[in-house]
Amino acid sequence: GAVVSQHPSRVICKSGTSVKIECRSLDFQATTMFWYRQFPKQSLMLMATSNEGSKATYEQGVEKDKFLINHASLTLSTLTVTSAHPEDSSFYICSATLDSATNEKLFFGSGTQLSVL
Amino acid sequence: QKEVEQDPGPLSVPEGAIVSLNCTYSNSAFQYFMWYRQYSRKGPELLMYTYSSGNKEDGRFTAQVDKSSKYISLFIRDSQPSDSATYLCAMSGLGGYNKLIFGAGTRLAVHP
Secondary structure, eight states: OOEEEESSSEEEETTTOOOEEEEEEESSSSSSEEHHHOOOSSEEEEEEEEESSSOOOOOOOTTTTEEEEEEEEEEEEEEEEEEOOOOOOOOEEEEESSSSGGGGGEEEEOOOOEEOO | OEEEEEEOOOOEEETTOOOEEEEEOOOOOEEEEEEEEOOSSOEEEEEEEEESEEEEETEHHHHHHETTTTEEEESSSSGGGGGOEEEEEEEEETTTTTEEOOOEEEEEEEEE
């Protein structure tokens, strides 16, 4: 089956630093990747849609200057949390689509737990 | 009112029990309905994918969609301890790029 790799799985950083999270589709090319945030006992919330070679589309309320997304190739998208603060602490998950015509071919990474001290 | 409501549980059942998980929604534009299983600190894994109203069965899992009531269910038969996880419902409108709207997830614990 399709595999989406996300790295790192856990990161702890100091307030004010930047953190980069990578999302890779290992065995397929993904023209579109998605980034979500999940707070404890809450649902996954879509942050942005990342299309290869173009600017990401951010959901309402998500600061594009704070959450920088780069989708430079068909197998890699990165999310950089800039000047992280404790309120950015959350579980970040990416997904990649094998077939944009159906959500049935949407595969998720294993997530990154970000803790900002 | 949230677009998708899901009882967070936790739900604790003995091994072998039939589990019923449910979600209600408010947006009549939703056409695609999904159930994901998520183990602690891992990404969601697709269990069931259904379009419009009706039933779909896959092994021990049955998904039901009642669009007239805006209500979806996931049944797990002969539940096993390995089924212990958080179950997320998700739904979307027409087209693959449409945003998935997730429920908050129901934590299920199946004890031996």
